[in-house]
Amino acid sequence: MTISKPSRNARAYLYRILLAATPLATGYGLLTHEQAALWLGLATAILGLSLAAANTTPTHGRHAKR
Numbered sequence: 001m002t003i004s005k006p007s008r009n010a011r012a013y014l015y016r017i018l019l020a021a022t023p024l025a026t027g028y029g030l031l032t033h034e035q036a037a038l039w040l041g042l043a044t045a046i047l048g049l050s051l052a053a054a055n056t057t058p059t060h061g062r063h064a065k066r
Contacts, residue, residue, distance in 0.1 A: 011047075014047060015044070015047070018040060018043050018044065018047075019040075022036045022039070022040045023036070
């Protein structure tokens with residue numbers, strides 16, 4: 001499975017959208033402050049791990065490029 005590598009601008013855009021959407025959702029009563037903090041933490045963890053995985057190349061094991 002090949003994961004496309006998002007550009008630096010795409011990653012920055014995703015983080016900006018998350019940071020803007022969280023207080024809006026809280027302000028409109030869709031999330032409590034506690035829920036917003038949890039969802040934002042989860043989203044950044046998922047994005048961080050998936051983007052890190054997409055931006056690394058395995059050097060050992062069966063998935064290593066030869």
